[in-house]
Amino acid sequence: xxxxxxxxxxxxxxxxxxxYLVKKWQKSPELIKRSNFETITQLMNKRAITEVRRYVxxxxxxxxxLKDLANDNxxxxxxxxxxxxxxxLGKKGSDNPKVDFIVDLHxxxxxxxxxxxxxxxxxxxWRAIAYLCKMEPLLRVYRWQGDIExxxxxxxxxxxxxxxxxxxxxxxxxxxxxxxxEALIYHLLDYVEKENSGEDLGLANEIEIYDHEVLxxxxxxxxxxxxxxxxxxxxxxxxTLIEQGDPLFLTLDNETISYEGDPRYTLxxxxxxxxxxxxxxxxxxxxxxxxxxxxxxxKASIN
Amino acid sequence: xxxxxxxxxxxxxxxxxxxYLVKKWQKSPELIKRSNFETITQLMNKRAITEVRRYVxxxxxxxxxLKDLANDNxxxxxxxxxxxxxxxLGKKGSDNPKVDFIVDLHxxxxxxxxxxxxxxxxxxxWRAIAYLCKMEPLLRVYRWQGDIExxxxxxxxxxxxxxxxxxxxxxxxxxxxxxxxEALIYHLLDYVEKENSGEDLGLANEIEIYDHEVLxxxxxxxxxxxxxxxxxxxxxxxxTLIEQGDPLFLTLDNETISYEGDPRYTLxxxxxxxxxxxxxxxxxxxxxxxxxxxxxxxKASIN
Numbered sequence: 001x002x003x004x005x006x007x008x009x010x011x012x013x014x015x016x017x018x019x020y021l022v023k024k025w026q027k028s029p030e031l032i033k034r035s036n037f038e039t040i041t042q043l044m045n046k047r048a049i050t051e052v053r054r055y056v057x058x059x060x061x062x063x064x065x066l067k068d069l070a071n072d073n074x075x076x077x078x079x080x081x082x083x084x085x086x087x088x089l090g091k092k093g094s095d096n097p098k099v100d101f102i103v104d105l106h107x108x109x110x111x112x113x114x115x116x117x118x119x120x121x122x123x124x125x126w127r128a129i130a131y132l133c134k135m136e137p138l139l140r141v142y143r144w145q146g147d148i149e150x151x152x153x154x155x156x157x158x159x160x161x162x163x164x165x166x167x168x169x170x171x172x173x174x175x176x177x178x179x180x181x182e183a184l185i186y187h188l189l190d191y192v193e194k195e196n197s198g199e200d201l202g203l204a205n206e207i208e209i210y211d212h213e214v215l216x217x218x219x220x221x222x223x224x225x226x227x228x229x230x231x232x233x234x235x236x237x238x239x240t241l242i243e244q245g246d247p248l249f250l251t252l253d254n255e256t257i258s259y260e261g262d263p264r265y266t267l268x269x270x271x272x273x274x275x276x277x278x279x280x281x282x283x284x285x286x287x288x289x290x291x292x293x294x295x296x297x298x299k300a301s302i303n
Numbered sequence: 304x305x306x307x308x309x310x311x312x313x314x315x316x317x318x319x320x321x322x323y324l325v326k327k328w329q330k331s332p333e334l335i336k337r338s339n340f341e342t343i344t345q346l347m348n349k350r351a352i353t354e355v356r357r358y359v360x361x362x363x364x365x366x367x368x369l370k371d372l373a374n375d376n377x378x379x380x381x382x383x384x385x386x387x388x389x390x391x392l393g394k395k396g397s398d399n400p401k402v403d404f405i406v407d408l409h410x411x412x413x414x415x416x417x418x419x420x421x422x423x424x425x426x427x428x429w430r431a432i433a434y435l436c437k438m439e440p441l442l443r444v445y446r447w448q449g450d451i452e453x454x455x456x457x458x459x460x461x462x463x464x465x466x467x468x469x470x471x472x473x474x475x476x477x478x479x480x481x482x483x484x485e486a487l488i489y490h491l492l493d494y495v496e497k498e499n500s501g502e503d504l505g506l507a508n509e510i511e512i513y514d515h516e517v518l519x520x521x522x523x524x525x526x527x528x529x530x531x532x533x534x535x536x537x538x539x540x541x542x543t544l545i546e547q548g549d550p551l552f553l554t555l556d557n558e559t560i561s562y563e564g565d566p567r568y569t570l571x572x573x574x575x576x577x578x579x580x581x582x583x584x585x586x587x588x589x590x591x592x593x594x595x596x597x598x599x600x601x602k603a604s605i606n
Contacts, residue, residue, distance in 0.1 A: 020532075024555045052579075053356075109472035169412035169472030171575035175535040175553045225326075232478040250478045252327045272474035276355075 002124065002159070002192045004038045005101040006089055007185060011061050011153050012273070013048025014170040017178050018105025021185070032185070034193040040099070044085065044153065047077060052171050054273055061104075061162075065151035066092060090156035101128075102157040103188060105181060108166035109272040110281075111236040114180050115140045118161040119150040123291075124195070125159045130203040130291050131191040136184060140239055141209040142267055142284065167236070170272055206288045210239065210265055215279035219249060219257065227252055230270040230280055242266050242283075249280070305427070305462070305495045307341045308404040309392050310488060314364050314456050315576070316351025317473035320481050321408025324488070335488070337496040343402070347388060347456065350380060355474050357576055364407070364465075368454035369395060393459035404431075405460040406491060408484060411469035412575040413584075414539040417483050418443045421464040422453040426594075427498070428462045433506040433594050434494040439487060443542055444512040445570055445587065470539070473575055509591045513542065513568055518582035522552055522560065530555055533573040533583055545569050545586075552583070 007025065009018025022041045025032050032039040043049060045060050057076035068074055069086050086092055089099045101124070106117075116129060118141060133139050142164075144150075154160035163184060165177040194201055218226040228249035234242070242248070242259050249257040264283040268274060310328065312321025325344045328335050335342040346352060348363045360379035371377055372389050389395055392402045404427070409420075419432060421444060436442050445467075447453075457463035466487060468480040497504055521529040531552035537545070545551070545562050552560040567586040571577060 020529075020555055023528075028556070109475055167472070169470070169575050170474065171578065172412055172472075172573055173529070173532045174538060174573070175532040176538065178532060179535070179557070226323075226476070229323075229476045229478040229481060232482070235477060235479065252323055253331070254482070270475055270477070272472050275474065 001196055002037050002100045004040065004099045005103070005189070005192055006040050006042055006099045006157070007032065007103055007105065008042045008044050008089070008153055009105040010046070010049045011044040011104055012054045012059075012106065013045050013050070014052050014054050015105075015107040016171065016173040017107045017165060017168070017181050019043065019049055020173055020178065021105060021182055024182075032189060034189050036196045037192055039189060042085075042089065044104075045078070045081065054170070059273075061106075061153055062151050064092060064153060064155050065149050067149075068151070085153070086156050092156040097157055099157045100159060101125075101192065102154040102160035103185065104153040104160070104162040106162050106164045107168045107170075107177065108164050108268060109169055110166050110268045110270060111238045112164050112166040112268065113140060113238070114138055114177075114184065115142055115164045115239075116161050117142050117144050117164050119144050119152060120154065120158075120160055122159045125161060126207075126289075126291050127195065127201070127203060128159070128188060128191050129161065130207050131194075131201055132184060132187055133207050134202075134204065135187040135190075139184070141207065142212065143209050143289075144212045166238075166271075203291060206290055209287055209289055210267060210284040211287050212282060212284050213264060214283050216248075216281050216283060217278045218275070218280045219251065226275065228257060231256060234266065234281075235270060238267050238269050239265055304499055305340050305403045307343065307402045308406070308492070308495055309343050309345055309402045309460070310335065310406055310408065311345045311347050311392070311456055312408040313349070313352045314347040314407055315357045315362075315409065316348050316353070317355050317357050318408075318410040319474065319476040320410045320468060320471070320484050322346065322352055323476055324408060324481065324485060327485075335492060337492050339499045340403075340495055342492060345388075345392065347407075348381070348384065357473070364409075364456055365454050367395060367456060367458050368452050370452075371454070388456070389459050395459040400460055402460045403462060404428075404495065405457040405463035406488065407456040407463070407465040409465050409467045410471045410473075410480065411467050411571060412472055413469050413571045413573060414541045415467050415469040415571065416443060416541070417441055417480075417487065418445055418467045418542075419464050420445050420447050420467050422447050422455060423457065423461075423463055425462045428464060429510075429592075429594050430498065430504070430506060431462070431491060431494050432464065433510050434497075434504055435487060435490055436510050437506065438490040438493075442487070444510065445515065446512050446592075447515045469574075506594060509593055512590055512592050513570060513587040514590050515585060515587050516567060517586050519551075519584050519586060520581050521578070521583045522554065529578065531560060534559060537569065537584075538573060541570050541572050542568055 009022035060078045063082035168174045219228040228251040231247035231250045233247045248259040269281040312325035363381045366385035471477045522531040531554040534550040534553045536550045551562040572584040
């Protein structure tokens, strides 16, 4: 039973879709009211929102690791903010969390369309995704699992994921993507209401996902500055296959660097915020995953 | 006779095309060497480039007004930087300028394609533009004349303009637009070389321009926050006609606000940097202007 769901926006202060959707719903809360659970909204990084920047001192959406949350020596703006938000919406790992489900609203400069980034393996999370895929056939699902603990906003509640929509520049509100994100949230709220009431949702047994495999960085010089761009034939081609020999980068001297590797799907191609993080795109495999009742079985089915 | 031309990039630190073109040419100066004049390059706002921000304290590309350049009380980062750059590349209004022609490289999140923003009425400036339009038929020309003195970078030299390419997000390098901008600069250098040598350029007598008329701001609340977005049917429609009754904005409550006015062309639609400046787009008229020898005649022909 989901008792409380939080819609969070402005985790990155220059991703305006989530900021203005939350402002809209704070003005018109009836739009997100459903019969059998509570929906709350939260503007996350208010100082970054005011400054229209991704963050002030460090990326808030990488600040929810358990060690960092417990480390009183971390005192920069987002470190402290993460602790406050964890108290308010978590706590992470708690048996008695204040919020059961977090959906965190993001945008990307990459041509990701309407997509979900999910790390949480919970059954409710994946049934929600299955429902959304049924209601919105264009929705794509990117499962992100790094080597380290997931420190995303949605990791502080038992269930949740992030929505990523693009392409939209930082600091820009695009009406088309605003409307798509809004519609997806209403589907999510409908899902929770139906799930809570025990309704048979007729969900598919399997859904198609893009499973994270590896990050690909730009070619760089000794100082770390990029010396090549995403090749014009790869630009905007998120969720498409790249194969051995396909153009990958174009150097500043106009030489093409080709992809060397097994066929994979490219995602987050040329996202502005990832230049500093050290990747030009991610590579993923496309897989079918079973939505089954037990987390243990779920894990076994895909690994 | 043009003796020295400056290619300036990174006037806005998050507009990467100009930054990386200048870096390329500083590494390979032979690419911009021509026989009868000198070409120099300059990274303009180095601190903003490092921070991948438009500016640190104020917009450098609005900092070259004569009064501000002469005001020793202005001491923020860009105010001081503008004075340094004016000494190095100007001085503005001087009879003996250090540089004869400045082309300042910009990008925009609006779908402006390959375009020129020009305020300078000089004959050489307009002959250069006529040559570029001949060599690059997709190039469009936006004549910007505000009520106040032009304080753009290119205003400190006798001739010049800005190149704007888009759509590209802030903080992103797009290979396609990089290549288009690069090619345009080589055409400009060819023009100067031919003009200097007295070659007959066979320029058209008239060129088509978009003449700035008015700024259109977003609908805002009492606090100044936007309450509507560019309508999805107007998004990306730069250099296209808007007519009475066409959708202009979509409020956050999903109501359409229509355009009320005479037919005009919309430009800089939904540019990220202009939210804070207070406009959602500009309106322009399309005109033919004559390229004739005397500035006085030129002025008479278009007003």
